[in-house]
Amino acid sequence: MSKIQILWVDDEIDLLKPHILFLESKDYVVHSCKSGQEALEYLEERPVDIVFLDENMPGISGLETLSEIKMGNASLPVIMITKSEEEFIMEEAIGSKIADYLIKPVNPNQILLSLKKNLDHSRLISEKTTSNYQQEFRKIAMDLSMVNTHGEWAELYKKLIYWELQLEQIEDSGMFGILESQKVEANQQFGKFVDRHYEDWFTDADGPVMSHTLFKKWIAPEMEGANTLLIVVDNLRYDQWYAFEDILSPFYKKTKEHSYYSLLPTATQYARNALFSGLTPLDMEKKYPKWWKNDTEEGGKNLFEAEFLGEQLKRLGKDMKWDYHKISSLKQGKQLSQNFRAHKDNDLTAIVYNFVDMLSHARTEMEVIKELASNDKAYRSLTKSWFRNSPLLEIIQQAQQMGMKLIITTDHGTINVKSPSKVIGDRETSLNLRYKTGRSLTYDDADVLAAKDPKRIHLPNINVSSSYIFAKNDLFFAYPNNYNHYVSYYRNTYQHGGVSLEEMIIPFVVLEPK
Incomplete structure (x- = not known):
């Protein structure tokens, strides 16, 4: 040397x-x-x-x-x-x-x-980070054998993310490999935990805040006496939130950060409709059949979020001026940014921003996006680059100038799927890679959380004999027909709908303007 x-x-x-x-x-x-x-x-x-x-x-x-x-x-x-x-x-x-x-x-x-x-900055940091993680590794391993509440799982998951973000900054593939194996083990244990307790969360007073209770328990109290901007970034994982959190620091200071749980399936039509309606999927189907569509029905599944939000505000006794926007393109984002000051007198402005969801789907379908987001580190980097240059950041800057409180959250996360799990169903079986609903499903019991009576977990029955299965860990469902092509196409893509730390434990953040 x-x-x-x-x-x-x-x-x-x-x-x-x-x-x-x-x-x-x-x-x-x-x-x-x-x-x-x-x-x-x-x-x-x-x-x-x-x-x-x-x-x-x-x-x-x-x-x-x-x-x-x-x-x-x-x-x-x-x-x-x-x-x-x-x-x-x-x-x-x-x-x-x-x-x-x-x-x-x-x-x-x-x-x-x-x-x-x-x-010697990089070397010293690398050595110190490696040493600290080696000590923390043993503690995380002990925690994995003892963690047994939804709150403890949220804290453990955030700890794993912290070390992932630390280790990715140093050149030590060995340590990163050890962390990856801990994440796999954590998801295996988490799947068992959810399997045991998920049904009880709907009636247990000590259960976690979930998609259908988030607005009433955490969002509504924050709106008291403050013009509020609520941003729901579709498909935003915790690590992606941490990746661009610092970009907000010149404009907003964080006052609260909580974890909440997406309900199952961890998919937009279930989780985000539940967030805006304040209802479980089963209750949405019963009370608002014109606004709810099951998986096998034709048409858009999230076309009535504004209507759901209006009904929830009425139930909560919130007589206020509010507005709702869904942004699914750069053009829509720019239009809202240009006209955002018209919302300065709103008590609540709710925005659904779809970029991260579009990115995960594009990564499945476009080779160039697969190259740009080849792993979690690159996926985070791409999300951060988007946010730094997005109309969404321009909107947030305007909100800060207008003195608006800011709430950032999401409907569910996403996971990089690695391994196929064979499933057989009839023609009416839903198409999602991380969950299936239909009749006569054949699957490997060890790979799934199964709901043979969907009503017990507050999901609608598409047919009398329908059931749901949710993929655990980093699995994705594949049919025996054309199996090898299917597996090759979807392996190492980002999917949602199943049971994993990445999909279920998601951020809720409250920020005040600086």
Whole structure:
């Protein structure tokens, strides 16, 4: 491994000999120049790893030299050293993207710390992150054997996401592989947990907040005395929320973050209709048969969300001015952004934004999207890039200027499916890859959560003998006919409708304008 090459630029370099000897004793190689011009000529001929640059020199100044260095090599770290504590010099240097700023007189340990911070930063973080996760791995493994409430599962899932986001920043595929295996084990245990307790959640006072109770329990209380913008980003996983959360920080501060559970199936027509209606799918079918369509019926399944919301507001006694928008294209998003100030007097403005859902479907159908979102890390990155440049962010910025409270949530998450599970059904069986409903379903019991009497989990019966099955873990359902082609096409795509941490445990976030 080659030694670190340092260029130290100072018109009084001779006075710095003790510092240079100290660095050389630490196995650094130090080259020196007495002026900015000399340094620029040196850098044209020889590469270095880092530059120490005096600000106050005869000839071209340190700031001018810094500007020239950055034009020639923007990624070369430069540490500015100066006697001056004038604020404008600091601001100029920081604006020129210096790596560090030191005030004379400097001592050798300051220099060494700055070097490590800038050159060993990635290695030190990597080593510390790996060490911390190795310790946490044992604790997570113990938690997996003991966790037994919906709240504990939500906390464990968020812990796994935290470590996923930490480990993806370092080059340690071994540690990342261990985390992936923990996620698989967690989903296996979570599937068993949901199988045991899901039915009871509908009547248990200690059950989790779910799709059909979210509005009444958490959204409605937040609307009291505040103009509220409710954004439901379809198909938004917890890790994707964390990926773009920081983009909101200049405009909003987070005041609450809770996890809630999507009901089954974790699919838009069930979960999002339940959110806006405040009703289970079974109750929606009974009370509003004209607005509810079962899987096998023709036509759009989410065409009456605004009507469901209006009815729920009436039941809750909310006499207010409200509006609802569904955004499914860039054009619709831009139109709403351009006209958003017309909503400033609304008590509630509800927006369903469909981009993440469209992205997951496009990833299945388009090769270019498969390349751009080949794994969870890339999927998060693509979501963040979209959000940073979306009309949705423009809308949020306007809401902040108008003093609106902001609530961000979703209807369900999504999971990258890896393994097929064979299922056989008749022609009336639904088509979703993560759940099936129909008569005479044949499947592997170990792969599914089965509801032979759908009413017990508040789902409508399409036929008298219909049942539901929900895929667990990262499985997807495949028919025996044309099996190999089907499996090849859908493996490693993002799907929803089944039982997994990623699909069921989802974010609810309240933010106040800054």
